[in-house]
Amino acid sequence: MKRFYSEVAIAEESDGWTVRLDGRAIRTQGGQPQRVPNSALAELLAAEWRDQGETLDPRRFVHRDLADYAIDVIAPDPESVREGLLAYIETDTLCYRADPDEHFWRRQQQMWEPLVAEFEAREQVVLERVSGVMHRPQRPATLATLRQRLGGLGPFELAALKTLTSLAASLCVGLSVLRQDADAQALWSAANLEEDWQAEHWGIDEEAQAARDLRTGQFFAALDFARAATADRR
Numbered sequence: 001m002k003r004f005y006s007e008v009a010i011a012e013e014s015d016g017w018t019v020r021l022d023g024r025a026i027r028t029q030g031g032q033p034q035r036v037p038n039s040a041l042a043e044l045l046a047a048e049w050r051d052q053g054e055t056l057d058p059r060r061f062v063h064r065d066l067a068d069y070a071i072d073v074i075a076p077d078p079e080s081v082r083e084g085l086l087a088y089i090e091t092d093t094l095c096y097r098a099d100p101d102e103h104f105w106r107r108q109q110q111m112w113e114p115l116v117a118e119f120e121a122r123e124q125v126v127l128e129r130v131s132g133v134m135h136r137p138q139r140p141a142t143l144a145t146l147r148q149r150l151g152g153l154g155p156f157e158l159a160a161l162k163t164l165t166s167l168a169a170s171l172c173v174g175l176s177v178l179r180q181d182a183d184a185q186a187l188w189s190a191a192n193l194e195e196d197w198q199a200e201h202w203g204i205d206e207e208a209q210a211a212r213d214l215r216t217g218q219f220f221a222a223l224d225f226a227r228a229a230t231a232d233r234r
Contacts, residue, residue, distance in 0.1 A: 001056045008049045010042040017042035019049060029065075030072035037156060040231035041067070044224065062221045070159035081158050082150040088171040089127070089138055089146060093191060095172070096130050104197055105131070111190050119172045123149060127172070149175070160226035167191070167219045178226055184192055 005021035007195050014034030018025045019042055026034045026045075036042050041187055044063050053061060089095075094112045098105040125142040153161065157178070165174030168191035177187045189196070193213065199205075 003052060003054050003056060005049070008046050010039060010046050012039070019046045021049060028067065028068040031082075032065060032071055034064075034071065036067055037154075037229060038232045041156065041225070041228040055138075058076045062218065063225050064223050066159045066163065066222065067156070070155040074155040074158050078155060078158060081148065081155075081162060085150055085158070085162060085165055085171060085174070086143060086147055086170070088165050088174070089143070091135070091169075092127070092172050093168065093170040095127055096133070099131050104194075107197060108193065111193055115176065115187070115190055119176055123175070140177050144232060146171070154229075156229040157226060160222045160229065163222035164219060164226070167215050167222075177223060184220065186221055188216065 007022050009020045009023075011025070013025075013035060015062055016037055017039050017135075018033065018035055021070075022028070029035045033047075045067060046102070048061055048063055072166050073164065092184045094116050097112070119125075120127055123145065125145050127141060127142065128136045128138055130136045150158075150161075161174050161178065164177055165171050168174055168188070170191055173187050173191045176182055177184050192212065195208070199208075
């Protein structure tokens with residue numbers, strides 16, 4: 001599609017902020033008014049429209065897609081998204097480890113255990129660690145506490161958290177990276193520890209690296225979205 005607008009601006013409405021293209025407010029892909037909670041998030045969305053060339057590239061509307069998902073899908077039914085996120089803790093990457101007699105287990109302990117212990121202390125939960133592939137369910141009290149934690153997040157935070165968690169295969173990473181003082185790069189590296197271990201021993205595959213680069217961009221774009229969505233609370 002050819003670019004059909006010249007001016008991009010943001011405006012405050014009675015129920016939030018919106019992006020305007022040549023004075024016209026944007027709607028979501030589902031046809032609803034695209035209202036976001038603050039000016040920081042509106043500016044993030046506006047930047048995507050400004051940065052488009054003469055032909056619009058849908059792949060460069062990452063933040064718009066997250067906003068639309070929050071409005072069109074999550075807002076009408078947030079509980080189903082919260083339950084879907086909670087399921088990740090049952091198979092959390094950081095909790096499933098190699099056998100203790102393997103070299104990789106020691107690397108996992110070194111990188112993952114401090115992150116999991118910090119998560120437990122912060123969220124007031126206890127996570128089950130597993131060596132091998134046999135599933136071990138998390139404690140009911142842990143699930144109840146994390147369910148309550150997710151209940152405090154609104155649609156825009158949930159939209160970002162779903163992307164962060166699914167890319168990391170870890171709710172532990174997803175929730176941890178939302179902290180204002182989080183070391184996002186360290187957490188992303190932790191989520192990709194097994195892939196990095198394989199690359200150390202067998203070399204880097206170009207296709208795998210291209211896929212990793214794509215996921216990395218998506219992860220940090222979702223993090224930018226989350227931080228903008230909560231900018232007025234920081």
